[in-house]
Amino acid sequence: MDENVVLLGHGSGGGLSHELIEGLFVRHFGNPLLLPLEDASVFALPQGGRIAFTTDSYVVKPFFFPGGDIGRLSVCGTVNDLSVRGARPLYLSAGFIIEEGLLLSDLERIVASMASAAAEAGVSIVCGDTKVVERRAADGLYINTAGVGIVAEGVNVSVRNARPGDAVIVSGTLGDHAVTVLSQRQSLHFRSPLRSDVAPLNSLAQSILDASSSVHAMRDPTRGGLATTLKEIAAGSSVGIDIVEERIPVSDAVRGACEMLGLDYLYLANEGKLVAMVPDSDAPSVLEAMRSNVRGRDAAIIGHVTADHPGMVYIRNPFGTRRILEMLASDQFPRIC
Amino acid sequence: MDENVVLLGHGSGGGLSHELIEGLFVRHFGNPLLLPLEDASVFALPQGGRIAFTTDSYVVKPFFFPGGDIGRLSVCGTVNDLSVRGARPLYLSAGFIIEEGLLLSDLERIVASMASAAAEAGVSIVCGDTKVVERRAADGLYINTAGVGIVAEGVNVSVRNARPGDAVIVSGTLGDHAVTVLSQRQSLHFRSPLRSDVAPLNSLAQSILDASSSVHAMRDPTRGGLATTLKEIAAGSSVGIDIVEERIPVSDAVRGACEMLGLDYLYLANEGKLVAMVPDSDAPSVLEAMRSNVRGRDAAIIGHVTADHPGMVYIRNPFGTRRILEMLASDQFPRIC
Secondary structure (H helix, E strand, O other): OOOOEOOHHHHOOOHHHHHHHHHHHHHHHOOOOOOOOOOOEEEEOOOOOEEEEEEEEEOOOOOEEOOEEHHHHHHHHHHHHHHOOOEEEEEEEEEEEEEOOOEHHHHHHHHHHHHHHHHHHOOEEEEEEEEEEOOOOEOOEEEEEEEEEEEOOOOOOOOOOOOOOEEEEEOOOOOHHHHHHHHHHOOOOOOOOOOOOOOOOHHHHHHHHHHOOOOOEEEOOOOOHHHHHHHHHHHHHOOEEEEEHHHOOOOHHHHHHHHHHOOOHHHOOOOOOOEEEEEHHHHHHHHHHHHOOHHHOOOEEEEEEEOOOOOOEEEEOOOOOEEEEOOOOOOOOOOOO | OOOOEOOHHHHOOOHHHHHHHHHHHHHHHOOOOOOOOOOOEEEEOOOOOEEEEEEEEEOOOOOEEOOEEHHHHHHHHHHHHHHOOOEEEEEEEEEEEEEOOOEHHHHHHHHHHHHHHHHHHOOEEEEEEEEEEOOOOEOOEEEEEEEEEEEOOOOOOOOOOOOOOEEEEEOOOOOHHHHHHHHHHOOOOOOOOOOOOOOOOHHHHHHHHHHOOOOOEEEOOOOOHHHHHHHHHHHHHOOEEEEEHHHOOOOHHHHHHHHHHOOOHHHOOOOOOOEEEEEHHHHHHHHHHHHOOHHHOOOEEEEEEEOOOOOOEEEEOOOOOEEEEOOOOOOOOOOOO
């Protein structure tokens, strides 16, 4: 492994990504708002009120997959990064880096899908940019979106704010996005059809905020999957997290594909799921609110936050054995989002 | 020319870019805020006040050139797009798409340059994202930045707001960025050293706003150059523009390089210049304010806005001949920014 160059694992969302972010970006850009572990930055405006601001680039391959495409992904991913900070997403930017020779019909299909996802989420794409590079200087199309939302007074949702006594709620089945994209890429076919979960989560997040005035943490487990997300929250909040394996929702199709391919759904990217930490007392009403939202029908309480073992995540399997969940170390699957 | 695929010219900032923007992006994303001709979108917040929001991707080749690099460019370009809308830039996002194998030392040099440009402009980089793609799926590194700024009450700077009787002021010499990058790329050496003008213009733009309460239009003439920018303002504001060739500041080095290479500085990208339209009566004080700013020392009044020939830009040469300036049609020089 060459230590002087960027590796695919630096983009994994796991351990190597954290090294790059903390060792390079945070070191140079360092400012109080650039918290490496948050999905969006939240800042106060001179005239009052708070704004959330986030960005992501999308390099998924292939462009089109069951349940979505790079366009839908680019809108939902940024909407979701705002939503899990407790913000109401309002406006998106869209930056396109296009390889010369891209079919205009593909571009149009992708742009139409972005427009449709934006309408579904109730956001507007208000500014953009297009760069075209020579053949072989990009792989078809990369999209960057940034997003701006407003944060209501009193809302303080952060990976640094989970507290002992919180219930850990996941909004639905895990692994659907990653397994779908991987199976497309390798032309694998399974008996049960796979479908990406890519979807905007702002209405689901709002329903959680409406059901509890003490939502402590939310996050969408994208690159690195649930395990990495929980580890980030445990580290960011200096708390321990205990989860119970059989409570974690996984579809039969994903479970089967994971067994066949030797994948662990705990580390697979999701694009339409979130994890929420709310006080135990609020958990029943939050769960009910989530389950009545189309994006949270399979929501489940999968564990609890504890004052024990701060910074560590434990998972208990059906045999009662407990093991430590670490962050994803590197990346087996580049370009999943 | 294949009409079914994206061409390099679609990223030129000229005529083909406008076709793509209007025929595809605006058609699908269409909303009142997505004005194709503005450098940044300005919107009111529910709690009061106005925000400006913009994005650009940077694909310049090579990464490093005299006077700057892709990192400095990525900060200044977005700061400037906010500044020419009359906004005070506050926060930037940074999205990196990296080709596996990029030297970490190059990445660090670029990130340090971004940090330094951000400090110079007084903005903070508050959120970011890193994606790594396989070898040959990108050309080293692409950077996207988005930016958020606040617009003071009463400020209404827009390419739709130039008015007959306005003076047309350019902040300094033209063509420096494009000629520098092109000469690096082709390993050309000229007697007079060339140097990109890439710089943040927020303090210059603020000095213009401080000197006149009626700044009608500002724009930074990047891709497509001064000619394309003036044509966009003429079209956006339904006014005519008359400029005088010998009043346009151009360095001897750029003039020489243009003659040798057959380039027209009117169409070359600048990364540290702006054009401003202010009422004739305010022009002397605006010019004085600009000249006392390090970024506007060579500022000059190069022409006037007229009610004649709306949508058209005329240039008069030293022999008194007048010709029409059209928008840049396609792109001779991809990856200039």
